[in-house]
Amino acid sequence: MTFSPQLEARFAKLLESYPAGRQRAAMIPMLLYAQDEIGSVTDELVEEVAQRVGVTPLQVNEVVSYYSMLHREARGKYHVQVCTNISCLLHDADQLLEHTCQKLGIENHGVTPDGQFSIEEVECMGACSWAPAIQVNYDYHHFVTPEKLDRLLDGLRKKQ
Amino acid sequence: MLYNEPSPLETRVLSRRFGMAHSESIETYLATEGYQAFLKASKMTPDEIISEMKASNLRGRGGAGFPAGMKWSFVPRTSPKPKYIVVNADEGEPGTCKDRVLMENDPHQLIEGVLIAGLAVDAHAGWIYIRGEYRYLIDIMDRAIAEAHERGWLGKNIQGTGFDFDLYTHTGAGSYECGEESALLESLEGKRGVPRIRPPFPAVAGAFQCPTVLNNVETFCAAPAILLNGGAAFAALGIPKAGGTKLTCLTGHINKPGVYELRLGFPVKQMIEEVGGGMRNGKKLKAFIPGGSSCPVLTAAECEGATMDYDSMAQRKSMLGSGGVVIMDEDTCMVKACLRLMKFYAHESCGWCIPCREGTAWLTKIMTRFHSGGGSPQDIGLLGDIAKNMLGRTFCPLGDAAALPMISIVEKFRGEFEDHLNGKPCPYEHSNRMVTA
Ligand SMILES: Cc1cc2nc3c(=O)[nH]c(=O)nc-3n(C[C@H](O)[C@H](O)[C@H](O)COP(=O)(O)O)c2cc1C
Ligand code: FES
Numbered sequence: 001m002t003f004s005p006q007l008e009a010r011f012a013k014l015l016e017s018y019p020a021g022r023q024r025a026a027m028i029p030m031l032l033y034a035q036d037e038i039g040s041v042t043d044e045l046v047e048e049v050a051q052r053v054g055v056t057p058l059q060v061n062e063v064v065s066y067y068s069m070l071h072r073e074a075r076g077k078y079h080v081q082v083c084t085n086i087s088c089l090l091h092d093a094d095q096l097l098e099h100t101c102q103k104l105g106i107e108n109h110g111v112t113p114d115g116q117f118s119i120e121e122v123e124c125m126g127a128c129s130w131a132p133a134i135q136v137n138y139d140y141h142h143f144v145t146p147e148k149l150d151r152l153l154d155g156l157r158k159k160q
Numbered sequence: 161m162l163y164n165e166p167s168p169l170e171t172r173v174l175s176r177r178f179g180m181a182h183s184e185s186i187e188t189y190l191a192t193e194g195y196q197a198f199l200k201a202s203k204m205t206p207d208e209i210i211s212e213m214k215a216s217n218l219r220g221r222g223g224a225g226f227p228a229g230m231k232w233s234f235v236p237r238t239s240p241k242p243k244y245i246v247v248n249a250d251e252g253e254p255g256t257c258k259d260r261v262l263m264e265n266d267p268h269q270l271i272e273g274v275l276i277a278g279l280a281v282d283a284h285a286g287w288i289y290i291r292g293e294y295r296y297l298i299d300i301m302d303r304a305i306a307e308a309h310e311r312g313w314l315g316k317n318i319q320g321t322g323f324d325f326d327l328y329t330h331t332g333a334g335s336y337e338c339g340e341e342s343a344l345l346e347s348l349e350g351k352r353g354v355p356r357i358r359p360p361f362p363a364v365a366g367a368f369q370c371p372t373v374l375n376n377v378e379t380f381c382a383a384p385a386i387l388l389n390g391g392a393a394f395a396a397l398g399i400p401k402a403g404g405t406k407l408t409c410l411t412g413h414i415n416k417p418g419v420y421e422l423r424l425g426f427p428v429k430q431m432i433e434e435v436g437g438g439m440r441n442g443k444k445l446k447a448f449i450p451g452g453s454s455c456p457v458l459t460a461a462e463c464e465g466a467t468m469d470y471d472s473m474a475q476r477k478s479m480l481g482s483g484g485v486v487i488m489d490e491d492t493c494m495v496k497a498c499l500r501l502m503k504f505y506a507h508e509s510c511g512w513c514i515p516c517r518e519g520t521a522w523l524t525k526i527m528t529r530f531h532s533g534g535g536s537p538q539d540i541g542l543l544g545d546i547a548k549n550m551l552g553r554t555f556c557p558l559g560d561a562a563a564l565p566m567i568s569i570v571e572k573f574r575g576e577f578e579d580h581l582n583g584k585p586c587p588y589e590h591s592n593r594m595v596t597a
Contacts, residue, residue, distance in 0.1 A: 017287075017328040019242070022368050027350035029331045032292055053350065066352040066510075069292045069334030085254045086453055086486055087411035089500050123336060123504055124254040124453075125293050128411040128484060129418050130163045138295040142163060 001048045007037055011052065023053045027063060031070055040074045068122075076111050076118030078156050080104075081135040084121050087128035096132050097121055099146045103153060116157065161264060164418025167435045171397055171405050174381045175421045178265045184300060186307040189268035195313055197387035198275045202321040206237060209280040213383070215391030217403030222248055222339075222376030223452060223482040224557075225402075225470050229391075234363035235281040235371045244367045245277050245286030246348065246374040250332055250339035252291060253452035254504060255484025258407035259377035261419045263290075263297045266381070267304035271314065271327060273380030276387055277373050278325045285326045287367070288377075289344055292333045301329045336508035340556045341374050343510065354512040355556035378407055378483075398424030402469045406480070410436045412487035413443060428466040432487065443489035447573070451481020453501050454561030456568035457494075478568075493588040494573040495580050498566065499527040505562035516559035519550040523566055533583040540577050544570050 003011070010033055011026070018025040030049050035041050041064050050057045064070045082100055084093040097119075101107055104117050111118040127133030130142035134149070141152060162178055177183040177192055189195070201209050213229030220226045235243055247270065251259040263270060274286050290298050305327055308314040316324045330348055332338050338347040342356035345367055366372020382404055386394045395403035402424040408431070409419050415437030422431065432438065432445065439445060445460040450468070456478040458466070466472050473480045488497065506520035523546055526539050547563035547570075554560070570577060579587045 017330070019285075019368050022349065024350035025330075025348060025368075028333050028347065032331055032333045055350075063350065063352055067292075067333035067335055084500065085504055086449075086497060086500055087255050087484075089497065090412040090486070090488060090492065123507060124252060124256075126251045126257045126260045126291070128255050128257045128486075129409045130257075131411060131417070135293060138293070140296075 001044055003034065003037060007033060015052075024055055024059075027053045027055070027060060028067065028070075031060070031064065035070060041070050041072050074111070074115070075120075077116050078136050078153075079118050079120065080153070081120050081122040081125070083123065083125045083127065083131075083133050083135075085124040085128075087124070088132040091131040093132040096134070096144060096146065096149065100134075100149060100153075103150060117153070162261070164416065167416075167418075167420050169426075169430070169435050170421045171423045172421050173385050173394070173397065173405050174262065174269065174378065174407065175265070177269070178261070183265050184267055184304065186268055186304070186311055186313075189266070190311075193388060194268055194384075195272055195319075197384035198272050198279075198313075199319065199321075201276045201279050201387045202319075202323060204279075206280050206282065209276065209387065212387060212391040213280070216382070216386040216394040217391075217398065217401065218379065218382050218386065218394065219402055219470065220376055221378035221382075221406065221483065223253060223454070223479075225480060228375060228379050228382075231363060231375070232277065232280050232373055234361070235283075235373060236364065237282050239371050241370045242285065243281050243283035243371045243373075245274050245281075245283045246345070246362075246367050246372055247274060247286065247288040247377055247380055248339060248341065248344060248374060249288050249290040249294070249297070249377045250336075250344060251294070251377070252336040252339045252508075253454060253482045253484055254501070255409060255411050255449060255452050255486045256482045257409050257411075258419050258483050260294060260297060262377055262381050262407065263294075263301060267301050268308065268313075269381050269384055270301075270377060271304060271308055273383035274327060275313075275318070275323075275325055276383040277375070277380060279323060281371070281373055283373065284324050285328075287328050287330045287348060289330050289332060289338075289348055291338075292331050295331070298329050298331055305329070335510075336504075337510040337556070337558055340558060343556065344374070345372070352510070354510045357555060376482075399467075399469055399471075401471060402480075406468065406483050408468065409484045410487065411485060413440045413489035413492070414438070414487045415440050422468060424469045425472075426468045428463045428468060431468060431485075436487070439487070439489055441489075443491065445487065446490045446492055447488040447494060447497075449484070449486035449488075449565075450478055452484040453486070453504065453565060454557075455479045455481045456564045457572065459572050491588055493531075493586055494569055494576045495527070495531050496586070496588075498569045499524070499531045501565055502527050502562065505558065509558060509562075513554040513556075513559060515550045515553040516562070519546055519559060520562050522546050523562065530577065530580055531586070533580060533586075535577070535581055537578075537581060540570060540574065543577075
């Protein structure tokens with residue numbers, strides 16, 4: 001597989017970041033960083049990472065299935081993650097999730113038909129004091145209200 | 161970036177650079193005594209460093225509260241194997257968002273803390289295991305690590321001391337269990353995050369089976385202040401058995417939620433009323449979680465006279481935990497809050513130990529039935545029984561972390577469970593909050 005030069009540089013650095021003979025340690029970072037570039041963990045990516053860190057594809061698959069951020073299916077260009085754990089729940093995060101679903105016309109874990117947006121209800125994301133919080137891809141948004149969310153999503157829709 | 165105004169009641173030691181211009185840069189750090197603690201420690205023996213750490217009464221800030229100096233002393237320094245430092249920046253405990261603030265605002269303080277640990281146990285490499293969602297913090301830490309290399313504060317022969325140290329960031333990929341130390345080490349090695357059987361503890365066989373110091377971000381961040389001003393000075397900020405300050409995340413129904421650095425032993429009442437600006441909308445306090453969702457819940461009455469420290473919380477059969485304070489007002493439906501927590505633990509159980517895997521799933525099923533009005537009186541007892549049967553029967557404490565809040569909520573808020581019986585609508589529905597299941 002060919003990746004961007006930046007990602008290749010990151011891979012090279014990763015492979016030097018662990019003790020000799022322990023390159024398997026680079027597997028999870030490689031998978032996540034590559035997924036960010038190509039959109040999902042494809043069979044091809046599994047083979048590629050397995051070969052680069054010196055394990056079997058099965059050993060990679062077993063890891064992929066464990067971690068909630070690694071996914072085999074493509075998600076929306078903007079993956080909207082709504083935390084509904086306790087501190088956010090106390091600030092009506094369940095209603096915010098419902099609102100997000102209505103706004104985008106999809107259910108939790110769904111992807112819009114144009115592939116622009118997807119929604120995921122997630123666990124605590126470390127933004128509890130600024131609840132309710134969401135992440136769009138890796139960007140945090142704090143003290144989110146339905147109005148703020150509408151503005152944010154409308155803005156992203158225009159940007160595409 | 162800071163997300164809340166500081167409070168005048170804070171004791172700002174670890175957070176003293178927060179709010180300064182470019183607080184994350186090495187220039188700011190060096191201009192404010194940065195890396196001086198490392199230089200001082202480099203002239204001390206490992207035993208002297210460890211005894212300073214012990215004198216500070218610093219207990220681990222990740223949740224379990226194990227004395228940090230003692231943990232460092234367990235590393236067999238004469239072992240022929242390399243020794244490693246691992247920073248737990250997985251920060252997954254619901255209610256907790258303080259390691260994020262520490263890394264974002266003062267990444268060099270963490271690097272210096274790691275270097276001090278390296279000197280103390282003769283380690284020359286380390287990893288910061290950062291949860292995958294904190295991608296921007298990986299960038300911040302990578303930048304700080306690069307700056308430190310450029311200025312000779314990492315790498316070979318640091319500042320002519322003869323001490324070498326390399327530090328790397330390592331990303332998680334979405335797993336609460338990977339915050340548990342042994343699962344974290346598995347994950348660091350490129351495996352599924354399932355716990356290891358202990359002993360051996362990480363101090364003896366940790367990362368890549370080598371002796372390892374593994375601590376929380378905040379624990380390492382305390383080391384520079386301890387070495388610079390002396391362990392006794394740090395200890396004096398707290399109370400006799402628990403030294404220093406704790407970054408405390410106020411969350412929930414409070415006027416000024418935020419992360420505040422408070423001395424250990426800070427009164428709970430004053431924390432809510434003065435630091436947090438009181439209960440939102442003038443409501444009454446119903447329930448209080450002292451330090452992350454894995455702690456037993458306290459009632460408002462139990463908060464009377466309580467202070468934020470290990471002993472005061474232990475006397476109330478709870479824990480100081482991670483610093484994630486959750487404040488729930490009188491309109492909160494405890495059944496719903498409990499259901500949400502059980503869903504969390506069921507989702508995050510790694511599935512390795514049967515009592516945890518099955519127990520968290522059953523508790524979630526029963527709680528779901530209960531909250532939707534389909535519970536039976538026997539269910540109330542069953543919830544407690546299942547939870548008690550999980551306690552102490554798993555390789556890692558995730559099972560306990562689910563069972564303890566469950567047991568405390570059924571015991572202390574039994575009436576609310578009874579209110580949900582016989583298909584009655586949730587009695588808190590009128591509040592327009594906590595409505596849907
Ligand atoms: C399920 C589970 C999750 C945990 N998550 C974290 C975490 O996110 N961050 C953390 O520092 N400690 C976490 N811990 C505690 C660690 O196992 C370990 O005690 C801690 O990192 C040691 O550092 P300390 O002594 O400095 O607190 C968790 C423990 C359990 C059982
Ligand atoms: S509970 Fe939502 S970010 Fe922590």
